[in-house]
Structure formats: structure tokens, C-alpha cells
Amino acid sequence: MGFLSQIVNGLGIGSIYALVALGYSMVYGIVQLINFAHGDIIMVGAYVTYLVLVVAGAPLWVAVVASLAFCALAGVGIERLAYRRLLRKGAPRISLLITAIGVSIFLENLFQLLFTSSAKSMPNLFPGPPVSLGGLQVGRVTGITLVTAVALMALLQLLVQKSRMGKAMRAASEDTGAAKLMGINTDTVVAFTFAVGSGLAAVGAILYCGAYPLINPYMGNLLGLKAFVAAVLGGIGSIPGAMLGGFLIGVAESLTKAAGGSQITDAVVFGILILVLLLRPAGLCGKNVREKV
């Protein structure tokens, strides 16, 4: 029973990783950029939630909507200000990556200036008794997290596979140049991708705050890294891969902690990443593309 509940806990935190990983994965799929600032979008989302919920005293749903909207806007803004110029010029990927790191440092320090580096505590977002999932007692937060995450991922899959914009996204990720020639406005597609990814990160932020109600300007750092690990693990650019990777990382983490190795959890996570990258460089669900000359 203990083992099973550890697995469920792992799936809970893993689904948050998966939500954040989707943002990394979609952006990478289209512009081949590891958006290092994505982890910090989680932090931004958490602070917006805090402001609306605690400082302004609004109900939870307002906070969710505000945080979603703000993060989506922030994502688009970052793309517009920091990345677009480089993307248009076809700058080397190393420049893009360094820019992303710059944006990440910027956000962290901006929020440290605005809110100081001391942690702010969130109220209990999802109060109530534990729920039972198939005879297993699960914390309410874990239950809500799992259900929300799975629903959102299904929705995203639907969006990408069925909608017009989704079709454009898939086309752009296959070949941006060709997509442009087909009359797709790739700038819009990229902006839309950033918006969706950042929105998902905002949801991830709120769910994360439900489980760990302390927020600080650097919370996105490790969370983002692990989500990125999840994205790479599953095969970057692939949506089901991001989910799989997220769940895997979450469960691995939770089992390591349960086995008494909470100190080396991060090492285990990165160890798994390294192992997978070496055995299957494209990730578990990734396409193995041969480099063309």
C-alpha cells in the first residue's frame, strides 16, 4: 500500500512536470530553442496567483484566470522582445540559448527585487478531505493535480491534432520554411505556441503551489530543469513523450525519497536523463532524425 501511494504521489508531482515539460517541448519542436526562461514563467505564475489571491483577496478562479492570462502574455512578450530578432536572422542556436538564459536570470532577479528573496507562503489552495481513487486514499491536491493535468493534456492533444492552428503548428515544426511558403504566418504560430506553453506553465504553477505552498523567486529554477529533463526524456518535440517523461521523473523522484535518498534525488533525476540520452539520444518517444549535410 505504501509503495502504491508513493507511486500515486509521484504521478501527482510528475503530472506537474509534464505540464511544464509540454511548454518546453512545443517551443523546441517549432523553433529548436531550449527556452530556459520557461521555468521562471512558473515562478511568475505563482507570484501572480499570490498577488491576486492573498494581496487582492480574490477567489481562486479569478487567480487562475489572471495567472493564466498574465503568463501567456509574458510568454508572448518574451518571444517578441528577446527571441524574435534572433529567430528571424537565423542566428546560431548557441546565441538563442544564451539569450534564453539571460531572460531567465532577468526574471529571477526582477522578482527578487520586487518581492525580496524571502519565501512567501500561499494559503491552502484546495482544502478538503483526501479523496479515494479506486480504493486508494489520495491527498486532495494530488487528486486534483492528476485530473487537471490529464484533462489539459488531452485538450492540448486535441488542439494540436484537430484545430487549424494545431495543423499550422505541426507544419511549422516539420519545416518552418516550407510552412511559410504555404502561407502560414509562422510568427503567429510561434507566438501562439509560447502563449499556450506559458499558460500550461501557469496551471502547473498553481498546482505546484497547492502541493508546496511556499514561493520564492528561484522556485522555477530546479522545477524548470526537472521539467526540461522530463521533456528530453520523453523525446523533445513530442507531446505524449512529455507526459511520459514527466510521470517517469515524478515517480522516480518519489521512490528515491521513499527509499531514504532525499538528498540524492536530483542526482537520480539527472542520472536517468544521462542514461536515456546515451541509449536513445532522441528520447523515449522522439523521432531519430539523421543529420543531413
Next chain:
Amino acid sequence: MEKQTMDLPAPPPGCKKRLQRLREQSPRLRNLLLVALLYAVFAVPIAGGSINRYYSGILIMICINVILTVSLNLVSGFLGQLVLGHAGFMSVGAYAAALFAMHSGLPPAVSFPLGLALGGLTAALFGFCIGVPALRLHGDYLAIITLGFGEIIRVLILAVPFTGGARGLTVKTTISRRPFAFFTWAFALAALTAFVVYAFIHSRHGRAVVAIREDEIAAEASGINTTYYKLMTFVLSAFMAGVAGGLYASHVGALTPVKFDFNYSTEILVMVVLGGMASITGSVVSATVLTVLPEVLRGFSAYRMLAYSIILILVMLFRPSGLMGERELSIEKLAGFFRARFGARRADGGKGDA
């Protein structure tokens, strides 16, 4: 056989010019004299006691950062592989050097340099063990995997018994009490690092390394063993970072794993990028400026990282290859620049008179 393969591809016209430029920049006695002069400018006051411990400490930190920046530039600028775990190698070197100096029982005059060498070798060993698997990947994946290894090293330092864990390790070396000797060591090592990287880049191996950066597939097709050169550069860079770590251990006197986190790696990367990817003198200048600046701007320390990040983004947006790009600073060029300006003005003045 090797020579033949190296000679095969006909150099494009721009390449010849570049080679010519490289030949002109060959190390000269003058550069050595210049370095000696630079050393004297700082060393004499330290020896005379007119520079206090605070300032000599900053000078030593500059030397350490120069080593780190130049060595990272070797991998990021010349080899073109983004490494985000440089602080990890530094930490390995720092702990190895500190532990050796403390437990070897040798007199400090022997244990300090031996400790530095050991620190470098340990870091190089780690670099080798990490490089063999990691360098099979490239681009973004290599960046991530080095980041991962950097974090693993940090976590391992926390977990193993002999490093003091999160409480840290108090380093007991005597060299830090003699600023003149310490500065001499640090300066000599920084100058040596710059020289070694310079010589390496201008050697056959260096040309192979730059060829890999320009086009890995073409380099491989021209008979360059890309894996070998990548690994060699990576290990060399890790070695230098380890030596810098050893210096750092003696300098700060107390090691904690938190100091060697991802942020320190990015800070070194910022120095490389600002100075110019593939510019050694650029690295030296930017490492110096970015070490001194926070000390000068003590009152604005809250804004330091904010300013760093904005500068980093702007430089990437408007000068993606860094402020200096691939160019090197040299006295001749500076002199030429001033002569041209001064000369032009004089000519102007002459015209005005007539």
C-alpha cells in the same frame, strides 16, 4: 598520411588572409614583456604593502576568473560547444586541492602547488569521464548533459562523507596569508592559461578544433577525428577549471557546494560571451571588468544580476558573437588605431593652416 589529409582541402580566399593575420599575431617577446610589466604594476605595491588585503584579494579573484573564463572560452568559443557545468569542474578541483593540502602533511610550499596540480588532474579525470559519453551528443543536448553533470557533482559533494557536506569545508592553507606569493602564483597561472590556450589554438590541433566549430560534418569528412579533438579540448578545459578551483579554495578559505551551482556556471559563461566567443584577450578583459564591477558597485548589488542579464540579452541580440567577436586586442593594433586617428587629425590641422 595525416599531413596529407590536412593539406587536401583548398583554402577559400578569405582563409589565406586569416592565416596571414594569424601569422602576424604570433607570440612575441613584446607580449611577454607586457605581461611582466602588468605583473610588476600589481606585484610591487603588494610586496611593498601599499595595497591592502582587500585589494590583493580582488586581484587574485580576477586571476581565478580569468583562468575560468579563458578555459570555458576554449570549449564554448573555439570548439563551439555550450557547456553549462564549468563550475562543477571547478568545485572538483577546489575540493581535491583543499583536501590534499590539508591531509598530505607536506610543507605548505610543496603541498600548495601539488594540490593545484592534483585539483587540475582530478577535474580533468572528471572531464574525461563526463566527456566520453557527453560528447557523443552536441548542441543543446550537450549543454543540458553538462548541466546535469554539474548538478550531480554538486549533489555528490553534499552526499559523500569527506567533503563536509552542506556545512562546508574549512580550508587550512597558509598561502592565503602571504598575498604577494599568492598573487604571484595566481597571476602566473592565469598568464600560463592564456598562453596555453593561445598556443593550442594556433597549433594544428587548434585548427582542427576551430574546423569542428565551423562545420562538424565537413571537418569529419576532411579526416579530422572529431571525437578525439572534442574530448581533448574538453579535458584540457576541465583541467584548467580544476586549477582555478584549487586557487579558489585557498582564496576563500571555506568551501560550500552552494557556491558552485548553476548560477556560477552561467556567470562564467556571461564573462565568455561578453568578452567575445573565441577571443582570449576579450575573455581576460571581461573577466577583469566583471570581477571589479560588483566591488565598485557595492551599493547596487541588488541590481547587478539584473544588469548582467539585460546586457547579456542585448549583446546576444545586437552582437551575437560577443563584444570582441573573434578579434584579439593587441598593442600594435591599438597603436595603429591611435596613430591613424592622431595622424588624420594632424593632416586635418595642416590643411586648416594652409
